[in-house]
Amino acid sequence: MSVLTLPAQPGQDTAPRPLPWRRMTWVTWRQHRALLISIPAVLAAAAVVLVIFGLKAHHDYAALVNCPLNQGQQSSACGKMFSNFNSNVWPLANALSILVQLAPVLIGAFAGAPLLARELENGTYRFAWTQGLVRERQAIAKLALLGVTLAVLAGAFGWLFSWFFQPFLWTEQINQLSEGMFDASGLVFPAFTLVAFMIGAFLGMLFRRVIPALAATLGAYLALRLGAWALHGQYPVTVVTSNAKLINAYETPGTPGFPWILNSWFTGPGGKPLSSAVTSRLQDLPLGGSLPPGVTEWFKYIPLSRYWPMQFMEAGWLLVLAVGIGAGTVWLVRHRAA
Amino acid sequence: MTVLTTRASRLDRDARGESRPVPWPGMLWVTWRQHRALLITVAVVCCAAVAGLLAAGLRIHHDYALVRACRPAGSPACQGLSNFFNTTDWHQGAIVHIAVQAAPVLVAMFAGPPVVARELETRTYRYAWTQGIGRVRWTAVKLALLGSLLTILAFAVSQLLTWFFAPFMTTQQLTDLTPTVFDTSGLSYPAWTLVAFCLGAFLGTLLRGTLAGMAATLGVYVGLAAATWFYLRDHYPAKTFWPMQLFEAGWLLALSAALIAGTLWLVRRYAD
Amino acid sequence: MNVIETSELGKRYGKSWALRDCTLSVPAGHLAALVGPNGAGKSTLMNMTAGLTVPTSGTATVLDGHPAGSTAALNGVAFVAQDAPVYKNLSAGDMLHLTRNLNRHFDTAFARARLADLGIPLNKKAGKLSGGQQSQLALTLALARRPRLLILDEPLAALDPIARQDFLAAVMTAMTDDGVSVLLSSHQVAELERVADFLIVLSRAQLQVAGEVDDLIAGHRLLTGPTAEADEYASRLTVVQARRGDAQTHLLVRTTAAGEPAPLGWEAHSVSLEEIVMAYLRSPGVGEAAPPTRVQRPQPTEATR
Numbered sequence: 085m086s087v088l089t090l091p092a093q094p095g096q097d098t099a100p101r102p103l104p105w106r107r108m109t110w111v112t113w114r115q116h117r118a119l120l121i122s123i124p125a126v127l128a129a130a131a132v133v134l135v136i137f138g139l140k141a142h143h144d145y146a147a148l149v150n151c152p153l154n155q156g157q158q159s160s161a162c163g164k165m166f167s168n169f170n171s172n173v174w175p176l177a178n179a180l181s182i183l184v185q186l187a188p189v190l191i192g193a194f195a196g197a198p199l200l201a202r203e204l205e206n207g208t209y210r211f212a213w214t215q216g217l218v219r220e221r222q223a224i225a226k227l228a229l230l231g232v233t234l235a236v237l238a239g240a241f242g243w244l245f246s247w248f249f250q251p252f253l254w255t256e257q258i259n260q261l262s263e264g265m266f267d268a269s270g271l272v273f274p275a276f277t278l279v280a281f282m283i284g285a286f287l288g289m290l291f292r293r294v295i296p297a298l299a300a301t302l303g304a305y306l307a308l309r310l311g312a313w314a315l316h317g318q319y320p321v322t323v324v325t326s327n328a329k330l331i332n333a334y335e336t337p338g339t340p341g342f343p344w345i346l347n348s349w350f351t352g353p354g355g356k357p358l359s360s361a362v363t364s365r366l367q368d369l370p371l372g373g374s375l376p377p378g379v380t381e382w383f384k385y386i387p388l389s390r391y392w393p394m395q396f397m398e399a400g401w402l403l404v405l406a407v408g409i410g411a412g413t414v415w416l417v418r419h420r421a422a
Numbered sequence: 423m424t425v426l427t428t429r430a431s432r433l434d435r436d437a438r439g440e441s442r443p444v445p446w447p448g449m450l451w452v453t454w455r456q457h458r459a460l461l462i463t464v465a466v467v468c469c470a471a472v473a474g475l476l477a478a479g480l481r482i483h484h485d486y487a488l489v490r491a492c493r494p495a496g497s498p499a500c501q502g503l504s505n506f507f508n509t510t511d512w513h514q515g516a517i518v519h520i521a522v523q524a525a526p527v528l529v530a531m532f533a534g535p536p537v538v539a540r541e542l543e544t545r546t547y548r549y550a551w552t553q554g555i556g557r558v559r560w561t562a563v564k565l566a567l568l569g570s571l572l573t574i575l576a577f578a579v580s581q582l583l584t585w586f587f588a589p590f591m592t593t594q595q596l597t598d599l600t601p602t603v604f605d606t607s608g609l610s611y612p613a614w615t616l617v618a619f620c621l622g623a624f625l626g627t628l629l630r631g632t633l634a635g636m637a638a639t640l641g642v643y644v645g646l647a648a649a650t651w652f653y654l655r656d657h658y659p660a661k662t663f664w665p666m667q668l669f670e671a672g673w674l675l676a677l678s679a680a681l682i683a684g685t686l687w688l689v690r691r692y693a694d
Numbered sequence: 695m696n697v698i699e700t701s702e703l704g705k706r707y708g709k710s711w712a713l714r715d716c717t718l719s720v721p722a723g724h725l726a727a728l729v730g731p732n733g734a735g736k737s738t739l740m741n742m743t744a745g746l747t748v749p750t751s752g753t754a755t756v757l758d759g760h761p762a763g764s765t766a767a768l769n770g771v772a773f774v775a776q777d778a779p780v781y782k783n784l785s786a787g788d789m790l791h792l793t794r795n796l797n798r799h800f801d802t803a804f805a806r807a808r809l810a811d812l813g814i815p816l817n818k819k820a821g822k823l824s825g826g827q828q829s830q831l832a833l834t835l836a837l838a839r840r841p842r843l844l845i846l847d848e849p850l851a852a853l854d855p856i857a858r859q860d861f862l863a864a865v866m867t868a869m870t871d872d873g874v875s876v877l878l879s880s881h882q883v884a885e886l887e888r889v890a891d892f893l894i895v896l897s898r899a900q901l902q903v904a905g906e907v908d909d910l911i912a913g914h915r916l917l918t919g920p921t922a923e924a925d926e927y928a929s930r931l932t933v934v935q936a937r938r939g940d941a942q943t944h945l946l947v948r949t950t951a952a953g954e955p956a957p958l959g960w961e962a963h964s965v966s967l968e969e970i971v972m973a974y975l976r977s978p979g980v981g982e983a984a985p986p987t988r989v990q991r992p993q994p995t996e997a998t999r
Contacts, residue, residue, distance in 0.1 A: 122637070126641070175651075175652070176652065179648060179651070183644065190637075190640070194633065194636075194637055198633060294632075294633065295532065295536070295632065296459075298633075298636075299463075299532060364498065364502065365498065444769075444796065444797060444798050445798075448794070448795030448796060449795065449796075451791065451792075451795050452792055452795050455784065455788055455792065456781070456784075456792075544779075544781075546779045546780070546781055548746060548773075548775035548779050549775065549780065549832070550796075551745075551746060552744050552745065552746060552768065552771070552772075552775075553793065553796035553797055554765075554769045554796060554797035554798050554839070555768075555796045555797070556765055560796070691748065693747045693748050
């Protein structure tokens with residue numbers, strides 16, 4: 085009896101092979117083709133709408149920008165242009181801005197929840213998870229490829245939306261750091277999309293069913309947004325100043341509205357705090373107006389120049405969160421018996 | 423070898439009974455059992471909404487009464503009350519209002535498409551549609567039961583919301599015809615809920631998939647709502663509150679009926 | 695009375711026909727076995743008689759003239775599709791309740807007793823039952839509806855040999871006790887040979903042969919003789935399948951007259967049902983639909999070539 089033996093070749097048979105990204109790209113594309121076609125299609129359609137209205141808004145804005153914002157100071161021509169802008173252009177822009185807020189969670193829920201849960205629900209995991217490429221690596225590849233793709237698409241769309249909305253920052257006195265605007269622009273918008281996608285995939289693995297995971301993703305994302313909003317005041321970007329002119333800059337044409345005032349208080353002569361009775365009387369005075377002698381009004385706020393540092397910070401922890409949730413998903417894939 | 427040879431009861435075969443349709447009430451239990459998770463979720467959400475609206479509404483009405491009764495009017499104390507009402511209370515009221523406005527499409531998105539699409543996706547229609555009741559009656563009764571329930575709940579919630587929101591009509595200088603108020607009062611809110619559900623059922627059946635149906639329902643509903651807000655309402659034949667409400671509820675009801683008819687037609691001619 | 699009658703029944707998906715020109719009549723009180731290779735059109739035929747699929751051409755009626763899928767048909771026909779669909783998230787007890795609510799007639803006591811006898815727990819989710827148990831559950835629900843026609847698409851596939859025997863015994867009992875007619879498809883011809891009394895053979899979307907088993911067996915013979923004479927006799931007889939060797943040729947022929955002696959130098963043997971089926975499957979296009987069986991007619995008609 086002869087036995088055939090092959091010596092193990094060290095370095096070839098024992099070392100873990102790198103992830104076959106090219107092949108997994110094809111697999112991901114083919115399996116999630118409907119998603120990868122429909123999401124860009126919807127975003128493209130929305131982009132067309134944004135471009136058309138954006139051009140009109142920018143055109144009207146160019147004429148408006150030399151008018152004073154204060155209605156009492158406007159000439160009749162300015163007044164007419166403003167009222168036209170506010171009744172014809174602003175309502176649609178407002179509606180669009182609300183819809184744009186929904187984009188990350190919708191993309192995340194509809195793309196993330198079925199990613200892995202669908203295979204579990206209809207039993208095809210019994211094929212996919214018994215292939216040569218182990219299941220965790222398939223999951224890593226899918227999460228990375230789709231996550232990056234969706235984040236890039238969202239980033240591009242968010243950039244387009246920022247351009248679209250720029251005129252309204254001044255006409256409606258909206259600050260870029262305010263809740264609605266900050267999270268729909270810059271790096272934070274794609275970061276939220278990525279996190280929503282990871283949440284969807286994670287909950288899909290957790291519940292093993294698509295529809296409950298989808299519903300739970302909506303709820304989890306809402307909680308995340310509320311948490312992020314609560315955190316806004318905690319970033320180390322705040323500035324304390326007593327210069328009311330920095331706050332009161334809205335008269336200058338083309339500048340957006342009030343920055344976000346986190347806290348304001350008064351001090352008396354020598355910097356001493358004032359009693360609550362005095363403070364409440366002082367609060368009734370108009371902003372930026374003259375104060376009694378010795379009294380200083382202080383503001384703790386986030387200046388507009390801190391927009392990008394704050395974007396990096398928020399996008400940073402969102403990215404860490406996304407990677408963490410993604411790792412959790414891969415862990416579930418590895419250890420779930422299904 | 424075990425073979426069951428006893429027959430506990432033998433049913434009479436009634437030649438006339440063979441062609442009479444299966445009685446409807448059986449579908450009550452069927453609808454409940456097959457959509458139990460959805461119905462329970464809807465019940466929980468509804469109860470939470472009602473409780474929240476009541477609790478918050480009582481507080482808001484209380485605060486508003488204080489504002490109204492404050493003397494001397496114009497004093498800093500009264501101004502303070504008024505400011506508080508117009509900022510904190512209004513903030514809460516606006517958020518609640520937006521949430522209630524968004525609820526119908528979200529509920530319909532989860533309720534409508536699975537009715538038919540889930541059967542097609544899991545291929546259990548091969549059981550469900552070969553039972554005595556027949557596929558059209560099966561679908562029609564389910565849609566009627568679920569749609570009616572959602573519409574009635576929506577009507578109740580919108581009435582509660584109208585009560586909740588009443589103080590802000592004065593303080594925010596809103597009228598009955600302000601678009602967001604018009605959407606959530608009278609007959610408009612339940613009608614939009616019904617149409618959202620019927621859209622979900624139709625699109626789920628048309629696209630033969632739950633997820634696709636959900637996404638399509640969201641898109642079509644948003645488009646329809648936008649078209650109504652920005653265009654259709656300007657062309658109504660009436661300009662006062664109740665005539666406009668009746669007109670809007672009317673065409674929404676007609677659209678719902680058409681969508682249901684379309685769903686049943688798709689079900690009837692479905693072939694693998 | 696014919697439980698199933700089809701006339702030029704056909705179904706096309708896109709450009710290809712899944713079934714065409716199918717004309718057959720299955721008499722009541724029989725267990726009709728539907729056999730054929732994969733893709734032959736068995737499921738398509740069953741789906742159309744159950745009312746799930748609308749024919750592209752032709753008609754299908756059940757239970758003496760009711761159109762397939764009509765209310766009367768749905769009331770009287772119980773269908774179990776391939777892989778026995780049940781709601782995976784409902785328990786067996788829920789499935790009982792469901793079926794009772796969706797039908798005019800349902801024998802709950804019988805269904806419970808049968809499930810208990812089979813050891814299928816009522817409170818376990820159907821998705822957690824084994825494949826065989828799901829099949830048994832689906833059959834129980836169908837039997838409990840007390841149909842006049844039972845249509846079963848490959849019900850034996852998920853069952854072990856003992857379960858298959860029990861299943862067929864339960865079906866036979868329903869036939870004798872309640873007069874249920876059965877249409878059953880399977881790959882296992884040998885097993886069906888003992889229970890089936892009507893045979894339908896499909897191959898390549900066409901009906902090859904259909905008829906009472908007794909008639910088919912009596913009407914086919916295997917002739918064995920010298921190859922040199924084979925061609926001469928082949929042209930005179932209705933040959934279903936010819937197996938030519940160097941010296942000997944076996945001809946499976948369809949005869950019209952029973953008891954006719956074999957030609958000189960040739961031997962005649964009777965053939966089993968399985969041999970008949972295999973012959974028709976290996977030589978598609980040879981057979982045409984058998985004429986309606988004897989029930990409605992006073993005398994048998996000739997099978998035409």
